[in-house]
Amino acid sequence: MSTTTGWLFDLYARGNEMVLWFAEEGGGRLRLVDPFEPRAFLGGPAEDAAACLRELGRRGDAAPEGWTERTDFWTGRPRPVASIRVLRAESWTRTLPRHAERFPRVAWYNADLLPEQCYCFERDVYPLMRCRVEHEAGRLLSLAPEDGRWAVDYAAPPLRTAELSGEGSLLGSRPRLRSLTLAHEGRTVTWDEPGEMLGGLQRALDELDPDVILTSGGDSFLFPVLFALAERTKFPFRPDRDPLPQPREVRTDGRSFFSYGRILYQAPEYPLFGRWHLDRKNSFTLAHDGMEGLFEVARLARIPVQRIARRSIGTGISSIQLGMAWREGILIPWKKTAPEAWKSARQLLKSDRGGLVYAPETGFYENVVELDFVAMYPSIMSRFNVSPETVNCPCCRNERVPEIGYTICERRAGLVSRALRPIIEKRVHYKALRAEAARTGDKGAYGRFHARQDALKWMLVCCFGYLGYRNARFGRIEAHEAVSAWSREMILRTREICEARGWHMLHSNVDCVWIVKPDFREEEIPALSEEIASETDLPIALEGIYKWLAFLPSRQVPDRPVPTRYFGAFRDGTLKYRGIECRRSDYPVYIKSAQLALLEHAATAPDAAGYRTMVPDFLAKIEEWERQLREGEVPMEQLVIRQSLSQDPEDYTGHGAQSLAARQAAQAGLNLHAGETLSYILTSAGDRDRSRRVRLTALADADTSPDPRAYIRLLRRAANTVLWPAGVTLDETDPPPRKKPRRSSATTRRPGQPDLFEQHHR
């Protein structure tokens, strides 16, 4: 028997075993196996369940363990269920639906969880857990944790990371690689010959043995192309660390799906076995919060890093709830069947509402105070016990939810509420650690704690949406409505308190308020916050005091205010802006940077009058940028417009720039899907030949040049937003006549040219 200390690096099911990889403290990597058969339960009519058990046993898919009792999620009462051990975890996702079809009256519980999740729940372990391992002959004997899942000061394992990138073409039916580059610890190897790529990469992987292969587009392009190339050339390409061959299906098509009214695209997945492949373009958490954020989510959700990286953040919060239910013996239903109770249309009118928004009073203000409720929705769920099983429970009658009169259970603490509480507390702890790191100037610690708290923030953000999400196991529309009702009530109370103290509310938006009061003293604000917190039982914090703030009108209807379209500068000079051009993903970097440069200059103004005196400076800058556009001095990459496709390219029919670019992509054979990003340049916006108006960046060549008129129009639109408080408007419809642009090969920033975003903006 041997003993080692390290981190649980990776785990995946293979047959009726769990393969576990450990990153040892000394740098070694250890592969162990642990026999494991996930446990599931089935209920329903006894005769159906008995017949199903016989069938499962006869086919060898699962081994019955006998009848037992578990807790029903909705009633909290014990329910008799048959326990089974899944014998073939790998194929269970395919066999389970067949059994379910054959025995439709059988109710399945805990049946469709990932084997890795089940293993973590049952053994009470988690990815990246620091642990002491006892093993013998490749088999795990025992695993003793050396840190806690809720610890805030844990250390991540030192990992060997290689960056894999490639250049190629997605045009045509068969994507091709022109070159492949592997970078590791400052060394870079590039292969240009297709014949050398696979062999070279394989040798490099064998030699370097990286833990992580980082890519940008590895799932959608690099790995499918590499595997397809290996298949074509019969090359034994093995990017995994696991010595046993892993079956893979080479796919280039992912899936498009709707989320919060937007269509998103999820690329196919190419995980590795024994090492990680992480694709920045296919991972929200990695892209937003880096490895530290990803580790935090994987540890809490108990889902292997590669898998959680490719899932929505909601999967993380959902898994925390599943784990809690599992550990407490609460049955996790496979199919969500609990229907919504009848409600009258009048009740629906009252309850089916979102957060409360008071439209802003359009204008330019000084000394505005912004107060934000801290994690308002999760706090409501946690403090007021809002959980699917506690809303309108059969045992209580208190009509506690304001406005809509739903009852909240007084006897049970809800699963969702309990799952949220430690996350909220952990985030508060991280924020305190981050503040401490900022105070001591420890940049490493600051970045680490910031990433971790940010990952938790996203979890908390989506926990409310998950309550109403149709596929959420622990979701229920009434609970979702109850949270919204409470939030509206709290904003109303906040307004009353503010007004009672002589403040005027300019705007409120779901969980934050903007208030003003003539000649207020800063010392008044803590007392105001305390009173609001006490009255609402929710934490509220001062976001900041603006020295000036502009609430902008609608662009389409100038006399109409628009929530979340504003910009302002706090007293410390920090900018905050929402809903304006520099926040939009479909504006070119150059225009966004230009607008931001104007705002940064404006942030030095001490007050509204100072802002207005800066107009000549603004106009001079704008004139210079227009000159750069006219003279063709702006690098092309800064003029690229990136837009998410709301439908498949061939479905576009209009003549707008996006439609034209989408059709260009379809005609060129670019394999794009709804939800993917389209990149193009405006080349001749007014051309009668519509096909010449835009050019996809993938098709751009030496003759491609941007249309300065079109970009000047965009620049003026962005500039007008900043000029609005000063009452100055540039003509957006009639930019100066076009001069023949000089094509520029410039790739670096020129003097006076706006820089990319900086970090201190909120």
Place this chain on the structure above:
Amino acid sequence: MLLTRAACFAFISPMSSASPHPLPQRPSSLRDAATSAPPAGSSLSLEMPRRAASAVLGGLARAFLHERELYCVDGANVFDPYAFSQAARVRGLSGERILDRVFVTRTFTIHQLQAVVEEMLPPRGGEASGPVVAMLGLDHLFREETLRAAERGRVLAAVMARLRGLERTDTRLLVTYERPPPRERFWRPMLEFGTVRSAVRPGTAKGEFTIEGYGNGTDSTDIQHLLAGGDRLLEALPPGAEGGAEDGLRPPVHQGAPAHGRGGERSPPDSIRCGADGDPP
């Protein structure tokens, strides 16, 4: 302001030859199905764009809500109280009052839908003359791409079997769905459902739609009659029922409202108009 949605108009068209699916030889008339006590086996099936559901339902409200309650099983998250009450108000009903006589349950998975039809229908505690049950967007959840074919087939069969069972009670049924892809056998049980079948088509202008009646024995004027608010119903209303906004059954008072035929006479095709500000035009 209660009513804020965009204007909607409905026109009645003559029978269309473009019937999406064959009809039974002798269906009950729509008028029978909608304005009188429901005979056994009566149900109305409407193919329509999803978004039209609330406005069409509001157009039918006068007939549906007469001494009855309306229960909507919303499978496509389309029931919009604003659009419903707006359309109902144009038919002469008090938008606010009728909202208390309409009950809604929303389903987000086919399993929830199955649970609703098996466990919550017919609704208990309804009024004596039998409720109207509207299955809105029946097809919607079955279009989910991640569903297994066998699973969705089984659940649809179970749902349709239950609805056919309800036809044998005094429950009156309205089923709405969007036009399914042609030649998909999967949808047949849904397409063949309904003793009266019709279709709602988008009109040429924004906010317009057209209700078609087609097939042997299905009288488009019946649909017109139904949409016009059921003048016979109006005659049959209890005294005081037309008294104004308080009773929930205020008669139409506006000039642009449909001209109702009297004593069996039919007016020319007419329209339902809903002003954007909620007031009748």
